[in-house]
Structures are given as structure tokens and as C-alpha cells.
Amino acid sequence: MQLLLSWRRNPPGQILSWTLRGCSQVMFQNNPTCGLLFFIAIFLAAFQAGMPQIAWGCLLATVIATITAALQATDRAGLAQGLYGYNACLLGVALPTFLAPGPLMWCSIVFWSLLSPGITVALNRWLAPGPLPALTAPFVLASWVTLLGSYHFNALPPAHLPPPELPLARVFTDIPSLPGDLLREFLSGVSQVFLADNALSGTLILLGLAISSPRAMGYALLGAALALSIAWGLQAEPASLREGLYAFSAVLTAVALGSAFPVPGKSALPRCLAGILSTVLVQGAFNTLLAPFGIPSLTMPFVSVTWCYLLSAPGSEPTKERDCV
Amino acid sequence: MQLLLSWRRNPPGQILSWTLRGCSQVMFQNNPTCGLLFFIAIFLAAFQAGMPQIAWGCLLATVIATITAALQATDRAGLAQGLYGYNACLLGVALPTFLAPGPLMWCSIVFWSLLSPGITVALNRWLAPGPLPALTAPFVLASWVTLLGSYHFNALPPAHLPPPELPLARVFTDIPSLPGDLLREFLSGVSQVFLADNALSGTLILLGLAISSPRAMGYALLGAALALSIAWGLQAEPASLREGLYAFSAVLTAVALGSAFPVPGKSALPRCLAGILSTVLVQGAFNTLLAPFGIPSLTMPFVSVTWCYLLSAPGSEPTKERDCV
């Protein structure tokens, strides 16, 4: 009720707050300052990469999804925590990253942002009454549909998608990175949560996490460092390692299992370590599985591993706030 | 009870009525006249295309599935509405369309028709207690299994399946169709619900719908026209457009969201429009996703989009009659 009143008194301020919180929810935070730092990180990476459409797409999508959820008004509590913004936020980054800019790319962003709260509700309801939240699955599904479709629609063409190819067991002969580059790779792994390969962005993201929850930042650090080490040990493709592509899903798994969905009365660390290791293996599996279709795995390795761990832990019913309706 | 009595008094008449209703249920109708017109449309298209096995396969499959469900006698109400016939009806069209005729093709039709009521029950139970009906998923799954298997069984060879290939972002340079052809493409889009590319069949199908439910026909018209426009706007492959391949799933989505599963107290139109647009995008995605396997998407775009919309709409619990057991 109070929410409704404050929304009536100051709609732009409310939308701004919910939008920032929506961005921070990508990493399970409910903190406008954290969201602001994430947005700065996204804008910085996008402009440095010469692709400003990524930054604007992200902002546009998060605002539209937040307003749509506000107008539907079915789940005020979730709305105020930004739970209807984070999927659109990532979608607004992903489509301009992989598709050629053009009117229909912008239309796709608007369309999916309008649908995004509804897809989140649908998925949450599909997963109920189990203990599973939708996580970033709505983002992944909507992005996959659009990216897969882009191969068939000339007005919405792919620009930076990996070419479809059959998997091949290659022996990687690239020069592995020097120890001096490790910090850069590590920070890129964090920034890849928002599909960017930018060490400064990664630093800002960690800073945002530190402001909102030092514990979450600790687990993010652990996830990035451990995933990088494991992928090195498994001798994954050096180029993917350098761009942080083996780290970002593990960062999300680490924060999810370690900080966002802890099992009451149990140490989160062993599950978190196993979760990080599983995520790296599942990332490799998704790389093979998606190769013939020419689309990236996005955060699906994180989603599938986290669902499995949440299902296996008795009593780890996650915060009901993430369930809606 | 009354049903059981009438079935004992006049079995052939009952089976005929249920079979016709089963055919009409492909488009969510429960009307023998409508079903009769659908059958005429199927026979017309099949004989004009020089493939009479499609018409006979369809009739055979619908009759067998109806009799099987009648003998199992677990869900009399669903049986009398034709809910155990429509999946077999479509399967009986699909297998002769894509496979070479031969003894084992006919055996497959009989086999899956016998199983069809059981698969429908299994899927409905899998989807329960959620608000989701099986729709045409049993047809899609059984057909996919048979078509995928045909690549490995010499006695059941594929005849008209698309060759397996990796997706490729092509620039379509075909001459787009003249405005004069638009009506033909539009009617083909309707007839593709039964996998036919035949304007006269499309007209008969619309006529059948008009007899059973003018509202359903209106939504079918809307679905075909809008899907065609959207696919043109997205610059999809002209050949697919001309054959109506981007329209038929949208026709089904439109009738489902607009007429069969309305949300009480709400206008169905906005959802329906969004559903049609989603279906065209999802159709493009399935085209890419299935390319390496050499099988068509059948009605899966309709099924997945409709499930998502039914899940997202609070209070849109669909008619319980579609749930069985």
C-alpha cells in the first residue's frame, strides 16, 4: 500500500529506484547504488568497445520492463526489489552485442522487455511449487529465440554470432597468457556477467557488490578465481579463457549458492566449490551443444547448475520473495 | 452413463461422431460438421497433390485413436469432445507427408494411433497440476521420433524431409510475391495447419470454423494475416512465406489465446497480438534449431508460445475438460 502511495507521489523517482535495483538483481542484490555502479560499468565497456547501442539497449530494456511490471501491478514486493528488471537488463545487453543494429533490433528489445515480466511470472509458475526461482532463464530463453531466429530473418541479421559448426576435439596450441595478464582475465571474467570483456568494468562491478554485500563480493571473487584455475587445469581454449568466458557463469553460481540462497545452518563453502567446478564442466558441455546452432550459452550453465544444487539441498527453500503471483 | 448407453446402442454412429469431433479439435472445436469440412479439406489437398496416402492416413489414424480411447474408457467426457482424436489426426497427415509410403509407414501410423490416447494422458498428467493442456505436443513428439528415426531405418525411409544442414544466415534474393498472390498465401497459411499448401483447402477450413465458432474463425483470419505481415516485415525466406509456413502456428496460437482459452474478464486481443508476434519469432528460432536434424518444426512453435502465455496469465485456468484422468 505504502509502495502504491509512493509510486503515485513520485513516479519518476520510483521507476529510477526500481530500475537501478533491477540492474543490481543481475547479481542478486537489491541496492540502487550497486545498480548504478553496474550501469556505469556497462556504459564504460560499451563505449570503450565502440558499441554504444549495448549501453542504451540495456538501459531502455530495464526501464521498459520495470514500467511494464509497475503497470501490471501483480507483484508489488517483487517489483520493488527489482525482480522484474534484471532479465530485461541482460537481454538489452545481449541483443545489441550479437545482432546488427537496426530498427528491428530495437523493436525486438522493446518487445521482449514488454513481455519480460510475463515470461518471468510464467517460468516461476512453471517451476512452482518446487523451491526453484526463475533466475536468468527468461533472459536466456528470449535471447536464444531472437538469436536463433536471426539466421532466418534478413531484417534482423546476426553480426557477432559464432558461425554454426560441428564440434571438433581440437588441440589448442595458442600461447597461454602470461601471469601478468591473470588479473586482467580475472576481472574480465567478472565483467562477462554483463557480456563485456573489460577489466575496469569488472572492477566497478566488484565495487558495486562490495557496497551492497561484502559477502557476495567475496563469493564473486572466489567464483572468478576458481573457475579460471579449473578451466586452465582442464586446458580449455586459451582465447575463451582470456575473454573470461569460463568465469562469468561460475561467478553467478558462486554468489547464488554462497550468498543468495544459503542452506540454513550449513556452511555454504563446500557446495559453492562443487558448484563452481560443475559450472565450468557444464559450460564446456554447452559450448559443444550449442556449436551447431551458432548461439552462445549466455548464463544457462549457471542457471542449470544452480537449479540442480537448489533441488538437491534439503531445506534450502529460497527466499519466497523471488516467487511471484 | 448416457454416453455409455448411446455407445452401446449405436457404436458406428458414435465412433463417426467422435472421429469428426476429433478432427475439429485440431482447431479447438467440438463440432462434427466442422470436422467433416476439415476432412474434406484434407482429402482435397491430398488428392490434388497426388498423395492420397495423406488423406487415408489421417482418416485411419483418427478412427483408430478414437476407438482405442473408447475401449480404454477412462475419460468419457474428453472422448466425446474428440480430445483423443486430434493428435492422431495430425500424425496421420504428417507421416505420409514426410515418409516414403510402404508397409512400415502404415504400421507406424497404426502404432502411434494406438498409443496416442495414452501419450495424451501421460503428457496431461506431466503438465498437471498446472493450468496447461497437452495441446498438439503428443502429435509433435510422436512425429519427431518417427521422422528422426527414419534416418536410421532403411525400411522406413524419409521422402520429403529437409536435408540436415547447419544454419546459415542467408540473404534472400528471390523475387517477392506480387500483391495478387497474397490471398493465396494467406489461405495456404490456414491450410498448413493440416500440412497442406492449398488455398481451396484453406477456404474449407475457414468455412468449417465459421460454422462452429465465428469468433474462432475471426481469430484464425487475424492470425494468418498478421503472421504473414510480420514475417514479410522481418524479411523471412520468400519460399517459406509463399507456402504459408510462417502462418499456420500463428493461426493456432491466435485461436487458442483468442477463443479457446480466454482470460475471464479481460480482452483477449492484446495477448493474442503479442502471441502471434511471439509465434513468428519462435518459428524462426525452431527453423534454425531443427536444421541440423532435418525435421520440420510442425506445430511446436504454437505449443511452446501458448504454454508460455497460459502460464503467465493469472486466472486463465483453461477448461478442465482438456485435463483428463
Next chain:
Amino acid sequence: MQLLLSWRRNPPGQILSWTLRGCSQVMFQNNPTCGLLFFIAIFLAAFQAGMPQIAWGCLLATVIATITAALQATDRAGLAQGLYGYNACLLGVALPTFLAPGPLMWCSIVFWSLLSPGITVALNRWLAPGPLPALTAPFVLASWVTLLGSYHFNALPPAHLPPPELPLARVFTDIPSLPGDLLREFLSGVSQVFLADNALSGTLILLGLAISSPRAMGYALLGAALALSIAWGLQAEPASLREGLYAFSAVLTAVALGSAFPVPGKSALPRCLAGILSTVLVQGAFNTLLAPFGIPSLTMPFVSVTWCYLLSAPGSEPTKERDCV
């Protein structure tokens, strides 16, 4: 309680008994002698094929998973029946069969064996409250992840995986096997349950079944013989037929539907026959579906068909012992 006491009194003996039962549960038995014969069959086939790592991997994985489940102590009843051992048992066979031996292959076996009870719990909870047990799905999923990942990890390379390729409708011209070979193929079909192509192993497995449950052995015989006949009739690839690759999933389906999960008060035979036929068709479908990814279908045809039949049969709630939590 009594279990806990006996475990405290004689841990090695308990672990041995639970491990043997775990192996026998691959074919739904709860019998240490049967498990011992299965292990002998596995060792025999592995050493005869010159790949002893398969035998040791299988033993190691079953023991680790059993001890892990014993230490977690959440489902004593399931543990004592070996329900936390069979998935790891199969995984311990599969990874050394398809991957090159090396330190990381052994690490993968240990890792997944440690997780295996948790994955089984997660899947059982995902399938609840429906009537579905996890069957061997945890084994299939964990193996698929590792095998798919092996294409991207140089330190965990594939050795005997089928090369990824697009499906192709080939006409098989190999010389079909002579009648004298039929018994050998038949027994190989049984031994392929443990991924071996060894008639003597198949005999030992049947002997193990006979000791535990003559009824189960009868259904296994029926499954192997009928699947072989059906696949011959469908003219499947002769090489796959000879190695028993069309029989092993059908053997498992036959034992599951005929002996492990009977519908009370109904003859199991018709369902079992339909299930065997479905499994052969689904096997062909999976062969096409997995061809582009270069991984084998393992026991997924059995799992998917059995789930479908268990869902469709009213009142076939399987033994609650298989549910955990």
C-alpha cells in the same frame, strides 16, 4: 535405526553389501549376489577388451557414491537398497569407455560419484510429486555433460566418441549377420546395458538376474529378443545391430515395465511389448538427434519411454522406496 547400528558395527561389510546392491540396481534388483555377478561380467568384458580402466572405474564410482550417500545419511532405506549406487556404477563404466585415460578422467569419475547421490535426490525431487523415479537419468546427464565438455578440454580428451556429423539417410549394404550369430548378438544386447559387447558377460548378467528374480530375467530375454527382431525388421544399421546397440535400452524398458513397475491388477505383457517397440523407435530418433554432438544416447531411450509409460498408466505409482528426500 537398526541399519545405523549395523553400519556402526561393521562399516566395511555394510559398504560392500550396499555397493553390490547398487550394481544390481542397474537392472532394478536389490540382491548382492546378483550385483557380484554383474561386477564379474563388467570386469570380464573390460579385461577382454584390453580396457581394465572400465572395470576399476565402475568399482571405484560405485563405492564412492555408496560411501557418500552413507555419510549424508538422509535416505537410509534407499541407501540400503543400493539406490544411490547404480547411477555412479554406470558412470564409472561410461567415462573410461569413451574418454582417454588420464588423471582428469579419474578426477571426473570421483567428482561425479561424489555428486551422484545429490543429483539423484535433485532429480527425484524435480519429478515429484508425480509417479516418476529418476531411473538412470542422473547417470545419463552427468555422462553427457562430461562427454560434451571433453570436446573443449584438452586435458580430458575424447577417445572413442562417434565423430560429430550431420544425420544422413544411408542405405545400409553391409552383409547381414548369419543366423548362427544371432545368439551372440542377443547376449551382446544384454551386456550393452553395461556398455560392453561381450556374449559371456551377457550370460553372466542373465544369470545374476535369474538368481535375483526369474521374472526379471524373463522380461530381459523378451526385451533383447524382441528389440533385435524389430530393429532387423526396420532394417537398422547392421553394425549397430551386431553390437547390441538396439537392444540394451529395450532390455531395461522390458524389465522396468514388466517386473519393476507393474500396474496392479493388470497384465504387464501388452505394455511391455509396446514399450519395447517404442524404445527401438526412440533409440533410432536419439541416434539422429545426437549425431551432430558426437555423443552416444546411453540409456536415455529407456528413461524417456519408461517415464512416458509410467505417466500414462493410472495407478502405477511405483514403489515409493525409489523416492527419496
